[in-house]
Amino acid sequence: MNRISRSLQFVLTGLTGALLTMLPVSAEGLSLYGSVTTEAIAGLGEANRGQGGFESDIRIIAETTGNSAITFRAEAGALLSYGLSSEAAIIFDSAAVQPPSQLPPGDDLHREVYVDQAWAETTLELFTVKAGILPVSWGSAYIHNPVARTAPPALPGEDLDRAIGRPGIILFVPLPAGFSTEGYALAVPRLDDAVPHIAELDFSTIPFGTKLQFQSPFADLAIYAIREVMQEGMSEVWIGADGTTVFADITVYAEFATTLSYSTELSAGFSCIIPGIDLGLRGEYIHLSSGAEHGSCSGISFIDGSERMLGQQYVFLQLEKEDPRAAAWKLSAGTLVNLLDRSAAILGEAEWRPLTDFCLGGFTRIFTADESSSREFGGSLPIAPGMALRPYRSVAGIRATWYF
Numbered sequence: 001m002n003r004i005s006r007s008l009q010f011v012l013t014g015l016t017g018a019l020l021t022m023l024p025v026s027a028e029g030l031s032l033y034g035s036v037t038t039e040a041i042a043g044l045g046e047a048n049r050g051q052g053g054f055e056s057d058i059r060i061i062a063e064t065t066g067n068s069a070i071t072f073r074a075e076a077g078a079l080l081s082y083g084l085s086s087e088a089a090i091i092f093d094s095a096a097v098q099p100p101s102q103l104p105p106g107d108d109l110h111r112e113v114y115v116d117q118a119w120a121e122t123t124l125e126l127f128t129v130k131a132g133i134l135p136v137s138w139g140s141a142y143i144h145n146p147v148a149r150t151a152p153p154a155l156p157g158e159d160l161d162r163a164i165g166r167p168g169i170i171l172f173v174p175l176p177a178g179f180s181t182e183g184y185a186l187a188v189p190r191l192d193d194a195v196p197h198i199a200e201l202d203f204s205t206i207p208f209g210t211k212l213q214f215q216s217p218f219a220d221l222a223i224y225a226i227r228e229v230m231q232e233g234m235s236e237v238w239i240g241a242d243g244t245t246v247f248a249d250i251t252v253y254a255e256f257a258t259t260l261s262y263s264t265e266l267s268a269g270f271s272c273i274i275p276g277i278d279l280g281l282r283g284e285y286i287h288l289s290s291g292a293e294h295g296s297c298s299g300i301s302f303i304d305g306s307e308r309m310l311g312q313q314y315v316f317l318q319l320e321k322e323d324p325r326a327a328a329w330k331l332s333a334g335t336l337v338n339l340l341d342r343s344a345a346i347l348g349e350a351e352w353r354p355l356t357d358f359c360l361g362g363f364t365r366i367f368t369a370d371e372s373s374s375r376e377f378g379g380s381l382p383i384a385p386g387m388a389l390r391p392y393r394s395v396a397g398i399r400a401t402w403y404f
Contacts, residue, residue: 029064029065029066029068030062030063030064030065031062031063031064031065032060032061032062033060033061033403033404034058034059034060034061034077034403034404035057035058035059035401035402035403035404036056036057036058036059036401036402036404037055037056037057037059037399037400037401037402038054038055038056038057038399038400039054039055039056039397039398039399039400040052040053040054040397040398041053041054041055041083041084041395041396041397042395042396042397043084043393043394043395044364044366044394044395044396045394047371047390047393047394048084048393048394048395051083051084051393052083052084053081053082053083053084053395054080054081054082054083055079055080055081055082056079056080056081057077057078057079057080058077058078058079059075059076059077060075060076060077061073061074061075062074069122069123070120070121070122071120071121071122072119072120072121073117073118073119074115074117074118074119075115075116075117075118075163076113076114076115076116076118077113077114077116078111078112078113078114079110079111079112079113079114080109080110080111080112081109081110081112082109082110084393084395115133115165116133116135116162116163116164116165117132117133117134117135117163117165118132118133118165119131119132119133119134119165120132126173127171127172127173127174128171128172128173129169129170129171129172130169130170130171130172131168131169131170132165132167133165133166133167133168134165134166134168134170135150135151135163135164135165135166136148136150136151136166136168136170136184136186136209137163138209138211138222138224139242139255139267140220140242140243140244140253140254140255141242141253141255141267141268141269141284141286142267142269142271142282142284142316143267143269143284143286143314143316143336144265144267144284144286144288144309144314145255145267146238146240146255146256146257146265146266146267147211147224147226147238147240147242147255147257149190149207149209149226149228149238149257150166150184150186150190150207150209150228151163151164151165151166151190152164152190152191153306153307153308153309166186166187166188166190166207167186167187167188168184168185168186168187168207169184169185170182170183170184171183171184178214178215178216179212179213179214180212180213180215181210181211181212181213182210182211182213183208183209183210183211184208184209184210185206185207185208186206186207186208187206188207189205189207189229189230189231189234190207190228190229190230190231191230191231191306205229205235206227206229207227207228207229207235208226208227209224209225209226209227210224210225210226211223211224211225218245219243219244219245220243220244220245221241221242221243222241222242222243223239223240223241224238224239224240224241224242224257225237225238225239226238226239226240226257230306236259236260236261236263237259237260238257238258238259239257239258239259239260240255240256240257240258241255241256241257242254242255242256249272249273249275250270250271250272251270251271251272252269252270253267253268253269253270254266254267254268254269255267255268262289263289263290264287264289265286265287265288265289266285266286266287267284267285267286267287268284268285269282269283269284269285269316270282270283270284271283278321278322279319279320279321280318280319280320280321280322281317281318281319281320282316282317282318282320282334283315283316283317283318284315284316285313285314285315285316286309286313286314286315286316287312287313287314288309288311288312288313288314289312290312291309291310291311291312291313292310292311292312292340292341292376293312293340297310297311297341297374297375297376297379297381298310298381298382298383299381299382299383299388299389299391300383302381302389302391303383303389310376310381311338311339311340311341311376312340313338313339313340314336314337314338314339315336315337315339316334316335316336316337317334317335318332318333318334318335319332319333319334320332328352328353328354329350329351329352329353330349330350330351331349331350331351332347332348332349332350333346333347333348333349334346334347334348335347336377338375338376338377341369341375341376341379342375343367343368343369343375343376343377343378343379344367344368344377345365345366345367345368345377345392346364346365346366346367346368347363347364347365348363348364348366349361349362349363349364350362350363356403357402357403357404358400358401358402358403359400359401359403360398360399360400361398361399361400361401362396362397362398362399363396363397363398363399364394364395364396364397365392365394365395365396366394367392367393367394369392371390374388376392377392378390378392378393378394379392
């Protein structure tokens with residue numbers, strides 16, 4: 001990390017620390033809660049027969065409550081994953097990376113202690129400032145946000161509610177007539193460097209963004225200017241816009257971003273509740289101009305973490321049904337289809353909450369492409385001559401979550 005990034009991290013750490021020393025730390029002013037989730041999965045289909053995995057995730061959240069002048073939130077946890085539950089294990093299992101032969105059994109056990117958020121926020125006379133490890137939640141789309149250029153992309157079926165932060169600062173300024181502006185500057189790139197190196201002293205290594213937003217009873221609109229830094233020395237400027245409106249009880253949204261080199265991303269969709277049966281329906285179309293055009297995806301960007309959707313055009317559909325009385329159960333089924341290679345991710349989930357603080361569930365992730373093909377969802381994606389990565393494996397699993 002270069003000296004500019006280190007200096008920004010030092011300033012942010014000092015600012016966050018100063019804000020935290022002003023917090024009213026007391027049992028009445030602090031809420032502490034979390035969850036423990038354990039899941040076990042088994043491979044489906046001939047290609048995944050005999051394979052399995054497990055994952056255990058402990059997550060703790062602390063935040064201020066009440067009307068404190070300075071608010072604080074921290075979210076951290078510890079994760080253990082093995083086998084088909086571990087992305088690292090899947091990469092080891094492929095021809096992409098061969099682990100050294102002297103490693104003992106269980107070398108694909110992934111251990112991670114993470115801090116997703118740790119920030120403090122205060123509102124002054126003309127603006128609101130937030131500093132620390134914080135997520136930048138920009139965009140209105142559900143599956144893919146073209147204007148969200150700070151956190152690593154997510155996999156189909158991953159926890160969309162997990163908001164991964166980066167060390168930085170956010171400034172929000174309300175303006176007259178329903179307008180507002182917001183900007184951020186971060187201390188680290190979107191992706192961690194795979195190989196550490198000494199970067200040049202260059203302002204382009206600092207990710208930042210700004211948006212101008214307009215909110216009215218009829219629609220929410222925003223325009224964006226963003227410098228994305230994937231890794232040090234790899235930056236791109238994005239110009240984007242998004243909008244959301246409600247028409248006949250149907251929420252409709254569109255989100256768009258383009259670079260100066262004419263790379264374009266678009267998401268457009270809708271969500272609604274079908275009257276009479278209280279069935280949730282969601283749909284989204286996604287276009288990525290930099291994706292594979294002819295149905296043959298490469299696994300290179302999957303390994304370095306820069307991309308999780310490798311094709312060019314997608315459509316997503318989801319149905320969801322929830323207990324209308326006490327939310328004691330929920331069922332959902334969805335599919336994400338690569339329109340060019342015709343492969344699909346089929347995602348199903350069922351949850352039952354017999355107690356207020358305990359939830360049981362089951363889920364499936366089925367990927368339709370043949371293992372020998374280079375189609376995205378289920379196929380073997382080439383990364384080098386004679387080498388391929390098969391990141392998507394069909395599985396079924398059970399999950400238990402205790403909330404405290």
